[in-house]
Amino acid sequence: MLRRLHWIVLRRLPGPFFGWLGTLMFLLLMQFLIRWLPEIAGKGIPIPVIIELIAYNLAYMVVLAVPMSVLLAALMAFGGLAESEYYTVIKSTGISFGQIVWPSLVVATVIMGGMLYFNNVMLPEANHRARQLWSDIRGKRPGFELQPGVFYDGVEDYSILVQDRPSGTNTLIGITIYDYTQGRSRQAVIKAERGTIESHAGGARLTLSLQDGVMHRPLPPDANNQDERYERLAFDRHRIQFDMSDAVFRRSESGESSRSTRTMRTPQLLTTLDSLKTDRQSRYRTLHEEVRGTLLPDTSDTTTSSTTRSDTAVASAPVSPTHESAYLALAGLEAGRHRSVTSTAAQLALGIFMFYWITLVQGEKLSERGFFPPWFGMWIANLLMSGAGLWLILYVVLDLGATPPLRRRLWDWLTSTEPDA
Structure with a gap:
């Protein structure tokens, strides 16, 4: 049973x-x-x-x-x-x-x-x-995600705006690029009617090919001309390469030295704990030697870090x-x-x-x-x-x-006890 x-x-x-x-x-x-x-x-x-x-x-x-x-x-x-x-x-x-x-x-x-x-x-x-x-x-970093009508600042020293991007293609229409590679005070502005974008090396490098555009940029003074100049350059084709290596996902190597206390196994934790205790005792003895003769010794080391x-x-x-x-x-x-x-x-x-x-x-x-x-x-x-x-x-x-409480049983026992005649 x-x-x-x-x-x-x-x-x-x-x-x-x-x-x-x-x-x-x-x-x-x-x-x-x-x-x-x-x-x-x-x-x-x-x-x-x-x-x-x-x-x-x-x-x-x-x-x-x-x-x-x-x-x-x-x-x-x-x-x-x-x-x-x-x-x-x-x-x-x-x-x-x-x-x-x-x-x-x-x-x-x-x-x-x-x-x-x-x-x-x-x-x-x-x-x-x-x-x-x-x-x-x-x-x-986030991947290269261009959205029409929205400035994209995911590429270092560049800000990119496109008016349209037909779905399913790598074609861009109405491109405006702000180039800050020479600093904010010397920014260059590039505009193009259309262009194409291509990815290389698994997305680590992007190539933007522009067509029918114009570039506006200031020129710094040189030996022949000490005045700042402004240059307007029209082009039929222009190519820009962007470094997107930070946007490519890479796995780091697993290292035992980088483990925290929450990622250690119990034997590793106990070994670390013993090392901390040994180091603490060593530092305490060193400090005790330094202050000997100056202060009264503390014979009861009850502190724990x-x-x-x-x-x-x-x-x-x-x-x-x-x-x-x-x-x-x-x-x-x-x-x-x-x-x-x-x-x-x-x-x-x-x-x-x-x-x-x-x-x-x-x-x-x-x-x-x-x-x-x-x-x-x-x-x-x-x-x-x-x-x-x-x-x-x-x-x-x-x-x-199913058992009466102890207090009740004790009270019943006391009240049921009759005094001797």
Whole structure:
């Protein structure tokens, strides 16, 4: 009977888990696109690069979505048992709550192990590559996009205006170019009836061929004439080349030295932390030698630099959220036992998840400022959630809902005691 019961419970978990995981990933992806797509669009970034950037940023979305999906799956699975009277029947047969939920806790522990590997290995690498890709994208100038009736200033020292540009062709009509290569005070103005534009070297160089135009430009004084002159030059054909190398997207090489604390794996963080501590102790000893004999020695070096506290908190960050799946599953097991939870599973799960995540983020900030030890700041959310989950388990196992409160039982005991005659 227990094996069949375990199968019934486990069969209820995958559907809600993957359903909510897909929903949450979709919502987080839409939030990412709404926020960052304007910085990507219009720069001529290749589609594969955009897809690669989105794929790298899916890593942090997985960190947020998986624990939430575990909580929702636990709430809906055990809420369904309570709603269908399964739990009442199971309880009446003498099967304990622990016998029911231990397979689910095993599944949550397996997910926790997977998230531990993901947060320590895959997430830092994805963050590092996404950070480098963002740097490459932001360093790229927008592509050569001429719009009729609008001045284009994307080419250094030039401002270009065209009256018309037939779609599907490289022909330009009614061209006006302001040339500032000799400075703003000596700008040249070039006008042409029509022209064509061609791209070379993968877009790194553009050639603009003008036809039937005129050039107006001031001439500087020379040895024969000390006065400034003005030149008007008509031409049948004139060619200008523009350097657009900055507008070509180039990938930078991945360097381990450029990793920040958010893109390091846990062993790298611990090595960096040890180096900071060693450097701090060395500087403290040097300073102590310099001031010896001038000031009283400080024998209690209890200060810790903000950099060391921050790196210690960051070193604990990949490990702490990995336990979130198990703790949220623990909290969801008993909460889902109530019938009313089924209709409000999303609201309850969102409240629990927001409490956990806000506590985790604020604990990290407070530990970086020195209010808490780094390990405590990163683990306070886990301690609170595990305490709440264990209390709920004890509430069910000891059947405290059907037991009068301790205060009432103590009062009844005191009032029922008759004084000796």
